Amino acid sequence: MRILLYVITCLMLTIPSAQAQEKLNHHAFKNIPITHNGRTKPIDSFARMTLKQISGQEKLKTVSALDWLALTIFDPRNAANMAVFKIESKALQTKLSIERNEQGLYSFSQLQKNLNTTSADIETLLQKEDSTLTSDERTLLQLHENAATLTLLMRSFSAILPLNIQLPKKYQDQLQDRLSFTELARIEKQLEEDLNLILENKGQDPSKYTPEELSIAQASFHIQALRTGGTNNNILRIIPTNWDNTKDKWASPWAVLLNGEGSPETAFLMSQWSDLADAYRNGDTQTWEIVSKEILGETLIQNEQQIELRRFTVERLYQTYKPYNWILGLYGFALIFMSLPLIHKRDLSLLKTYAPIAAIAGISLHIISILARTYILERPPVGTLYESVLFVSLICSVMGFIINTQRKNAIPMAVGLLSALSLLLIAPAFQSGADNLEVLIAVLNTNFWLTTHVLCITAGYAVCILAACFAHAALYIQAFKNDKKLWKKIQKSTYHTSLSALLLTAIGTILGGIWADQSWGRFWGWDPKENGALLVVLWLIWLQHGRITNHLSTTTFLSLTAALNIIVAVSWFGVNLLNTGLHSYGFTDGIVTGLITFCTLQFALIAWLHISAHRKEQKT
Amino acid sequence: MKNSILLNIAIMLGIAFFGYAVTLSLENQKPKIITQPDAPLEEIAEDRMVPSFTFTATDGKEYSIRDFKDKIIILNFWASWCPPCIKEFPHFLKAAKLYKNEIVFIGISSDLSQGKMTGFLNKLKTSFEQPNIFMALDKDQNITKNLFQTYRLPETIIIDQNQNMRKKIIGADWTYTNLDQQIQTLIKN
DSSP states (O other): OOSOOOOOHHHHHHSOOOOOOOOOOOTTGGGOEEEETTEEEEHHHHHHHHHHHHHSSSEETTEEHHHHHHHHHHOHHHHTTSEEEEOOOHHHHHHTTOOOOSSOEEEHHHHHHHHHHTHHHHHHHHHSOGGGOOHHHHHHHHHHHHHHHHHHHHHTTTTTSOOOOOOOHHHHTTSOSSOOHHHHGGGHHHHHHHHHHHHHHHTTOGGGSOHHHHHHHHHHHHHHHHHHHHTTOOSOBOEEOOSOTTSOSEEOHHHHHHTTOOOHHHHHHHHHHHHHHHHHHTTOHHHHHHHHHHHHHHHHHHOSSOOOHHHHHHHHHHHHHOHHHHHHHHHHHHHHHHHHHHHOOSOOHHHHHHHHHHHHHHHHHHHHHHHHHHHHHTSOTTSSHHHHHHHHHHHHHHHHHHHHHHHTOHHHHHHHHHHHHHHHHHGGGGOOTTOSSOOOOTHHHHOHHHHHHHHHHHHHHHHHHHHHHHHHHHHHHHHHOOOHHHHHHHHHHHHHHHHHHHHHHHHHHHHHHHHHHHHHSOSOOOOHHHHHHHHHHHHHHHHHHHHHTTOSOHHHHHHHHHTHHHHHHHHHTGGGGGOOSSOGGGOOSSOHHHHHHHHHHHHHHHHHHHHHHHHHHHHO | OHHHHHHHHHHHHHHHHHHHHHHHHHHTSOOOOOOOSOOOTTOOOOOOBOOOOEEEBTTSOEEEGGGGTTSEEEEEEEOTTOHHHHHHHHHHHHHHHHTTTTEEEEEEEOOSOHHHHHHHHHHSSSOOOOTTEEEEEOTTOIIIIIITOOOSSOEEEEEOTTSBEEEEEESSOOOHHHHHHHHHHHHHO
């Protein structure tokens, strides 16, 4: 998609501006289904995601994502003047000769000319290896991609939007007053023949044409230009098509016309969309409301696969309220409530009682969010790396809470919440693009063994992280606090959680093997991800053996358990950097620095804690 | 220790149950395939009644699509200036001749005038003078573009005996065997 597609001169010339808009009721419009990135979703989600991709935010100052989308598809001329492109890089601003503004947002009209001048650079950049691109080069590529996306959106309805074209009298009687591509196409052949005659008689110099001949040439040119602009425009797949059961069931308006997907049903639905465009352009809020309801109803009827509007509602709530921000807040509050009494000597027991409330609220919301994702995406909640981070963080907080209630000790909960909070903070780094409800390859959707294997392994990673964090706490207490009782408790928790981690990761790895045997015909293939999982299991087995046989002192055992964080990070994220093997769904770019920094800091922290604890041990 | 074992067992059971529940809920859903090569003709879509419309055939009489109930209708959108349309004509005529009593062929032309259409038909060596073949001009494109939203020629819709649209053939890249299979399936049904 990195091909520049923003020549919209024709569109801008032929489609007139619409009236200024009043507040529109999006009650039905927001739920209109659209297929995007392999998933049918409410148009509201599509609008948010696309706006976020282009402008870096899901809402512009006073304009909602839906309002922006409606403007872009129904009134492209005014949409071109709306500042939506986020350009933060000063180098890029200079390159594009644009004046810096406060928001860092620029309109299509502002950028169009300068983007054209960088087209040659784009050709060169596209030839380069992805890894060799500089940050500015990436930004420029992304900007061009965003411009292409916006152009596609602006053209998506150009087949049905009214055109500002003066037709020769001889055609006027044949057509309706409201001229659009679909209407003009009825006389396309006639225009083509007349134009051929003109060219034959008068050549290609328009100055020799009569006004009528000129308007024939213009009309012919506009039809061709619109058709060319609509070719391969598949971004707005809102029309259900029912001809072939084995094909994708949704098509964009242009695909319906140009790819032979048309039918009496699509004709009806397209006429409704045309009415909606007119209602928008005329600022007719009442008709907008009625027609958008009709479109929603008609689309649901025409689409043979039942769409549950409930699912759309859940998705909209999820996208609107962004539960992970709330969860972060609740976990943060719980941690502050727990730590305040430690910092202040005064009696803050009242605050302490709020900690479990905030933690329970956070955990409940976390569970609801993961269930909501499962419901929306109709698949297990661990399909992508991003999702696995969300899931692992939930296991951390839940386990911390359970151990807290079992042991009547706040530290496991604090440790669990802290690790959950840290994971949630890094989770966005693993999100690919602006879509946080990503679809994954079909194979990961279906198999019981695979579902259970991934859940088990990720739960195992979560318990590993918890064990490592407990080990950190135990080492800290051993080195700097004189609380033997507390140290013993935490040390015991470390041991028990590391046993649980071994059980979960070992079973998870075996389940993966069973699935691989069924699916790929071999139990074990030395795939990097398999090796990573094995590394965690072997590390845990070594620790348990070392402890049982007394080959490892308690301090060493704790330090090595603390190092589980590094082992898990390497096998969870690190192996993805190799970009080889069969677990391709997890390949992620741009986390190398983060991973190296994390491992180095972890190593330094563990070394420091180990030395300090060891010294203390020797002293006593 | 006992509690830890119980907790581990509970986690394992929970994961297994969750996995099972998710798998069960997904069992009835076919994987969503995004793109595939064109399906063979024998694969038919769900029942959809063809909308009613009338046309004036070359014999000067006006017909309604509803006049052909109980027949398999091959509704073909074509034009004399469209080479692929000409390429596929012989297949339709062969079918119309072979299944005289079962099939009706309706050719809706997007030609600019009646003269251009009939002129072209007369030039063809094959005879269109058969009671189950109807050729009609759609000068205003009301049937082709407005009703069936056909913007690229040729396109053919196969309509069953109950007037349900069962299949659309886009373009002329198909073989007679495919068409024959489709017709036979509809006759058997």
